[in-house]
Amino acid sequence: MPDGVAQQVIDFRPVGRMALMREFWAYFSENRGAVMGLCFFVAIIIIALFADFIAPHLPNEQYREAFLRPPFWQDGGSLEFPLGTDAVGRDMLSRLIYGARFSLFIGCVVVSIALVVGVVLGLVAGFFRGRIDTAIMRLMDIILAFPSLLLALVLVAILGPSLINAMIAIAIVQQPHYVRLTRAAVMGEMSKDYVTAARVIGVRRLRLMFVTILPNCMAPLIVQAALSFSTAILDAAALGFLGMGAQPPTPEWGTMLAEAREFILRAWWVVTLPGCAILLTVLAINLMGDGLRDALDPKLKRS
Amino acid sequence: MFIYVLKKIGVIIPTFLGVTLVAFIFIRLLPGDPVLLMAGERGMTEERHARMMAEFGFDKPILVQYGLYLNQLAHGDFGTSIITRKPVLQEFMTLFPATVELSLCAIILAVLLGLPAGMIAAVKRGSFFDHTVMTGALTGYSMPIFWWGLLLIIFFSGILGWTPVSGRISLLYYFEPVTGLMLVDSLLSGQDGAFWSAIRHLILPTVVLATIPLAVIARQTRSAMLEVLGEDYIRTARAKGLSPIRVTGLHALRNALIPVITVVGLQVGVLFAGAILTETIFSWPGIGKWMVDSIFRRDYPSVQGGLLLIAAIVMIVNLLVDLLYALINPRIRHTE
Numbered sequence: 001m002p003d004g005v006a007q008q009v010i011d012f013r014p015v016g017r018m019a020l021m022r023e024f025w026a027y028f029s030e031n032r033g034a035v036m037g038l039c040f041f042v043a044i045i046i047i048a049l050f051a052d053f054i055a056p057h058l059p060n061e062q063y064r065e066a067f068l069r070p071p072f073w074q075d076g077g078s079l080e081f082p083l084g085t086d087a088v089g090r091d092m093l094s095r096l097i098y099g100a101r102f103s104l105f106i107g108c109v110v111v112s113i114a115l116v117v118g119v120v121l122g123l124v125a126g127f128f129r130g131r132i133d134t135a136i137m138r139l140m141d142i143i144l145a146f147p148s149l150l151l152a153l154v155l156v157a158i159l160g161p162s163l164i165n166a167m168i169a170i171a172i173v174q175q176p177h178y179v180r181l182t183r184a185a186v187m188g189e190m191s192k193d194y195v196t197a198a199r200v201i202g203v204r205r206l207r208l209m210f211v212t213i214l215p216n217c218m219a220p221l222i223v224q225a226a227l228s229f230s231t232a233i234l235d236a237a238a239l240g241f242l243g244m245g246a247q248p249p250t251p252e253w254g255t256m257l258a259e260a261r262e263f264i265l266r267a268w269w270v271v272t273l274p275g276c277a278i279l280l281t282v283l284a285i286n287l288m289g290d291g292l293r294d295a296l297d298p299k300l301k302r303s
Numbered sequence: 304m305f306i307y308v309l310k311k312i313g314v315i316i317p318t319f320l321g322v323t324l325v326a327f328i329f330i331r332l333l334p335g336d337p338v339l340l341m342a343g344e345r346g347m348t349e350e351r352h353a354r355m356m357a358e359f360g361f362d363k364p365i366l367v368q369y370g371l372y373l374n375q376l377a378h379g380d381f382g383t384s385i386i387t388r389k390p391v392l393q394e395f396m397t398l399f400p401a402t403v404e405l406s407l408c409a410i411i412l413a414v415l416l417g418l419p420a421g422m423i424a425a426v427k428r429g430s431f432f433d434h435t436v437m438t439g440a441l442t443g444y445s446m447p448i449f450w451w452g453l454l455l456i457i458f459f460s461g462i463l464g465w466t467p468v469s470g471r472i473s474l475l476y477y478f479e480p481v482t483g484l485m486l487v488d489s490l491l492s493g494q495d496g497a498f499w500s501a502i503r504h505l506i507l508p509t510v511v512l513a514t515i516p517l518a519v520i521a522r523q524t525r526s527a528m529l530e531v532l533g534e535d536y537i538r539t540a541r542a543k544g545l546s547p548i549r550v551t552g553l554h555a556l557r558n559a560l561i562p563v564i565t566v567v568g569l570q571v572g573v574l575f576a577g578a579i580l581t582e583t584i585f586s587w588p589g590i591g592k593w594m595v596d597s598i599f600r601r602d603y604p605s606v607q608g609g610l611l612l613i614a615a616i617v618m619i620v621n622l623l624v625d626l627l628y629a630l631i632n633p634r635i636r637h638t639e
Contacts, residue, residue, distance in 0.1 A: 033438075033441075138317055138318060138321060139321070141314070141318045141321070142318055142321035142322055142324075142325060145318060145319075145321075145322050145614045145617060145618050146322075146325075146572075146610065146613070146614050146617070147572045147573070147575040147576040147579075147613065147617065148572070148576055149576035149579055149580070150575060150576060150579060150594065150610070150613060153579070153594070153595070153598060154329060154598070154606060154610060157333075157598045157606065158329065158332045158333055230445065234445075234447055237447055237449075238447065238449055238580055241447075241449045241450075241580070242579075242580075242583065242595060243599075244598075254447070254449075257447075257449065257450055257453070261453070264453055264456060264457050264461070265457065265461045268457060271450075271453050271454075271457065272454065272457075274450075275447055275450030275451075275453070275454065278447045278450065279442070279445060279446060279447060279450070282445040282447070283441065283442060283445040286441055286444060286445050287441065290441070
């Protein structure tokens with residue numbers, strides 16, 4: 001008999017996970033917008049990964065005979081530069097393709113830093129309560145008292161304008177949201193029977209925090225991660241636009257917009273296209289985030 | 304209610320002290336000697352350097368410096384700009400009305416459009432209108448507003464020539480500021496066309512700044528309405544035979560408004576962040592542009608003072624929203 005019980009327990013887990021995944025996918029795929037967002041996002045990942053093969057030109061190569069060429073469908077445009085060239089003769093399409101790399105990179109780095117720091121702080125605050133909790137939450141209140149973009153700007157002013165510093169600044173500004181979410185979820189879980197049971201068996205504190213409790217708090221965190229991925233791209237582009245993010249000639253979309261500002265009335269494509277790229281990417285991620293929330297958050301499932 | 308107010312203020316004071324600490328540390332975190340940094344590439348003599356160090360109090364122990372800083376703040380001294388040599392508070396106050404005017408117009412526009420749109424979308428759930436509003440709201444929410452501003456300039460100023468590109472009013476008009484709000488001042492001045500000029504300058508920045516709050520308000524109104532419409536008292540109201548307009552417009556809206564008010568209040572921080580970009584694009588002489596310019600000019604006392612003042616304003620508005628929320632929703636102040 002004991003053998004049989006053990007067998008059952010071992011069998012149960014993968015089946016349970018598969019079933020969970022299947023249920024998740026059933027909810028997620030019901031939402032057409034979310035699936036569209038996912039497809040678009042996957043396409044961008046592929047474009048970013050294979051930029052070297054897809055892009056017709058190098059992103060920073062200047063063609064001195066082709067300044068401000070319009071896209072191919074307009075007079076004076078050619079298929080050599082399908083989306084035209086910018087003021088110093090660089091191919092717009094290639095720069096946009098390489099720009100996808102930067103945006104995805106920014107999103108990944110910012111979310112990773114904010115998520116890890118935020119989850120650890122939130123877990124500590126919610127698990128230990130008391131003074132440590134008060135101290136952490138006050139600190140988060142202070143960060144949240146500043147408008148996020150302003151604080152990021154000032155942080156970059158301290159650290160010096162560059163893409164890396166912009167990402168650090170945005171991560172610092174974003175992590176209070178993770179702390180709050182994690183803390184609230186941990187406090188909800190702490191009173192449940194399985195936590196008490198684990199304590200009674202004598203599970204060590206660290207294991208209790210990270211292995212027993214944390215996995216049950218993941219749903220809101222995943223949703224938040226998707227949303228802050230898109231905010232990170234927007235904020236980094238805004239910092240780039242203000243000259244405080246990636247520096248020229250980096251083909252980052254926000255920085256491209258900043259460089260194109262003086263040509264807005266002469267060459268619409270240098271301004272319009274990088275913005276379109278930002279908007280579509282952010283929109284796709286937000287669509288996906290909405291779908292994730294509906295599929296993962298049972299409280300909101302009904303509406 | 305009184306105890307609730309005290310509790311809220313009790314939380315805000317330590318947070319505000321923390322904010323002053325951030326503003327205080329900011330100047331000291333800048334790499335290099337703060338005085339040399341402010342001097343820029345001009346450089347300075349040993350003697351002047353020592354005098355400036357003493358003037359800013361950088362030669363004293365750090366805790367004493369913080370104490371002095373708090374003392375200064377208590378006397379309303381937020382530092383002196385090293386570019387214009389004027390007190391930071393004075394500069395802030397001259398520019399602040401421009402940001403207030405822009406933000407107020409933006410939030411009014413966002414509420415006027417977002418509230419009805421969200422309501423109708425909820426009532427006609429699943430309809431074409433609902434899908435359009437929700438798609439529009441998500442697009443607005445995803446919008447890089449600095450680009451959106453440039454697009455509007457290309458179209459309305461460049462192609463159609465309807466609106467000016469920058470500033471608050473045409474240079475043809477000049478009058479002494481009375482309230483600092485251009486719309487009011489231009490009316491008071493009585494000059495022909497001044498008000499119209501002020502409006503034309505205001506339209507595009509307002510639309511740009513309103514975009515994200517509008518999207519957030521529409522989404523929030525819709526989901527709050529959907530929640531309320533499923534409640535029992537709505538069914539009762541319907542069963543009593545009240546007209547649908549009375550049910551949704553009165554019974555449901557009143558309860559749905561509670562979360563919406565909070566969201567509107569929380570937009571203050573968003574508006575400030577948006578003002579930084581909007582004012583930069585439209586050369587709108589407000590706080591946001593001033594902060595960006597100060598950062599680029601390395602006018603660090605202005606950045607420090609502005610940072611503190613903006614945080615204080617955001618905190619005060621959030622406190623007021625909290626109190627308003629407790630006032631209309633007794634459940635909040637009686638829990639805990």
